[in-house]
Amino acid sequence: MSGLEIVKIIVDSEKEAGNILVQAEARALEIRKQLDDIVLREREEKLSTAKREATSTVQKAEMQGKSEALQYEKESEIRIKVLIQNASAKKNSAVKALSDMILI
């Protein structure tokens, strides 16, 4: 093997080594680029799930509130009815007591 052949072999392998490094840099760049896509996708998925759950939580609370309010209103109707019935039953004695206050 001549000296020239040896130099050529070495130069070729240096070239190949250079290619390997270039490819590695390209792969590294690709890996870094993938990050943005992954983050964007995961963020979208996670936040959209969170928003969906949030809407459902608020809707559930609204329904629960309406239902509790309706129950409270029903109970109050009965309570007010009883209150007025009892007060009406005491009307005559109250009128007597108030008249006495005016008539000394």
Add this chain to the structure above:
Amino acid sequence: MNQMSETRKFTEDILATANAKSQTIITKAENERQQLLDEARKNINREAAEITRNAEADAEGVKRREISEVRHRVKLREELEKDKVLTDVLNETKKKVHEIVNDKNKYSAYLVRLVTDSIRQLGMQSVRVHLSAEDLKNIDITALVREVTSAVKTPTKIEVAKDPVTTSGGVVVSSPDDKIRIVNTFEQRFEALEPKLLIEAGRLLFRDYS
């Protein structure tokens, strides 16, 4: 031969070094990506947690608002119903008080008490008593003056004014010059006592429900 083998070894070393460097570059990139991904995930989780926290607060507010609105509505309705009963009782009381005018004995005794109290409040030895036109017509004035004089227990000159006052009942007692007046007509007594009457009516009618 030896020269060739040395050359091969040399080139193999060059390629091995390049491969090792390549692996380092890729591993470094992967590690960096993982580190950034972990950081990004933490931020995403924080954002999601914030959305959940806000939703829970909103939900609590929505629920509270629904209940608070109905509570307010019920409270207003209750007050309205109570008000109706109270107004009714006050109106009935007015009617009942006015009915005393029809019972001559009771009303005369009431007027004696009223005039006596008014004279005591006035604290004068000479007074004028003003009655309604109806009372001037129907009440035995002489008896009234006699009974009041006896009830007052201090010598008092009582003059009954001939001009009537406009009232459905009760009396106005004044100094002889009419400058100082104790007004004890039904209308005035109602007006003066109304706050007390309302409190008392509320107590009597709704004390079990306050």
